[in-house]
Amino acid sequence: MAHSSPDPAHPGRAGPQHVAIIMDGNGRWATNRGLPRLVGHRRGAERVRAIVAAAPGLGIRWLTLYAFSTENWKRSTEEVIGLMRLFARYIEREADRLSANGVRVRFIGDRARLDPRLQALMAGIEARTAANAVLNLTIAVNYGGRDEVTRAARALAVAALRGEIAPEAITEATVAGVLDTAGLPDPDLVIRTSGETRVSNFLPWQAAYAEYEFSPVLWPDFLPAHLAEIMARFGLRERRFGAVAAG
Numbered sequence: 001m002a003h004s005s006p007d008p009a010h011p012g013r014a015g016p017q018h019v020a021i022i023m024d025g026n027g028r029w030a031t032n033r034g035l036p037r038l039v040g041h042r043r044g045a046e047r048v049r050a051i052v053a054a055a056p057g058l059g060i061r062w063l064t065l066y067a068f069s070t071e072n073w074k075r076s077t078e079e080v081i082g083l084m085r086l087f088a089r090y091i092e093r094e095a096d097r098l099s100a101n102g103v104r105v106r107f108i109g110d111r112a113r114l115d116p117r118l119q120a121l122m123a124g125i126e127a128r129t130a131a132n133a134v135l136n137l138t139i140a141v142n143y144g145g146r147d148e149v150t151r152a153a154r155a156l157a158v159a160a161l162r163g164e165i166a167p168e169a170i171t172e173a174t175v176a177g178v179l180d181t182a183g184l185p186d187p188d189l190v191i192r193t194s195g196e197t198r199v200s201n202f203l204p205w206q207a208a209y210a211e212y213e214f215s216p217v218l219w220p221d222f223l224p225a226h227l228a229e230i231m232a233r234f235g236l237r238e239r240r241f242g243a244v245a246a247g
Contacts, residue, residue, distance in 0.1 A: 016188035016234050018062035019055070019227075020210070022202055023048070025194030025218030038082040043220040045090050052103065054224035055135055058231050062136045062185060066202050070110070070144030084118060087141060091121045095128065102134030108180035109143030110151065138184065145204035152178040181206055189234050191227075193219045 023044060030040030048065065055063045068083060098105055107122045114122075122141070155178045159165045165174070176182065186206045190199070195216040199207070213230045215222065 015059045015231055016211070017060065018064070018185050018187045018189070019060050019231075020064040020066070020187040020190045020203055020207065021051070022066045022190070022192040022200060023219040023222075024192055024196055024200075026220060028194065029218040029220040037079055038086075040220060041079075041083060041086055045086055047220055047222055048090070049094065049097075050224060051222070051227060052098070052135065052137060053101070054227065058224075058228055060135065060231075062138070062187075064108075064138040064140065064184075064187060064203070066140045066143065066200075068109075068141045068143070069201060070142055070147050071201065073113075073142075084115060088115075088118050088121055091125050095125050098125070098137070099129050099132065102132045104129045104132040104136050106136070106138045106184075107141055108138055108148070109141045110147060111142065113142055136184070138181070140202070143180070143202075145201045148180050149175075149205060176205070179205060186210065189213065189230070191215060191230060193217055193222050 026040035026044040027037040028040070029043065030037050052063065067087065072083070073080060105125045107126065111119050111122065152175055156165065156170060156174070160167050160170075181203070184206075186208070187203060187210045189212075190203070190207050190210045191213045192199070193215045195214065197214045199212075203210075211234060213233070215226060215230065217223075217226055
């Protein structure tokens with residue numbers, strides 16, 4: 001796991017370098033206003049732009065956003081199609097801005113079920129921003145933690161059958177190396193917006209020792225100021241990773 005950087009709100013305290021966010025509440029935001037759910041998703045995409053822009057100034061080096069889960073396919077066909085179009089439009093519209101601002105974009109999740117055009121857009125922006133280092137932005141699309149671990153287990157089983165690795169040689173590091181997040185540090189802080197207190201199959205392996213915050217604010221209303229407040233509270237926590245408190 002990455003070492004934390006100073007908290008800009010409280011100099012000398014440790015702040016999280018890797019923040020992961022479950023962006024929840026788009027549909028409810030729209031429904032509360034008598035609007036179609038897709039309007040809420042579009043507003044949520046605008047919020048992504050603001051949070052990504054604010055992240056480096058808050059000391060965040062890695063930002064991971066939960067955009068679409070493996071379970072979200074259960075939603076209406078209209079909503080799923082609308083979301084996929086929104087993802088493609090976001091990549092097309094934000095590519096120049098993200099690249100110019102030094103943001104490296106990566107995607108995690110199973111891409112096989114996604115439309116080929118969307119897959120191509122995802123691969124394109126990953127390649128275009130691969131050398132950027134101001135902010136590492138990871139977007140989870142068709143991602144589920146159990147699905148990820150299952151795919152990792154399958155890959156290790158195939159490797160063992162081929163004689164490429166001995167079963168007794170498999171370690172936590174080996175498993176981490178075949179997850180979608182291979183090469184990324186574990187999240188220090190996981191935030192869920194909208195008041196729900198579930199983790200919803202998001203980064204179960206990686207977030208084993210993360211701190212959690214459940215914000216009552218719906219994602220379309222979640223401002224950089226809300227994120228800054230949560231970052232400040234993080235600096236007050238003592239992270240022991242299973243050890244006994246000092247002193």
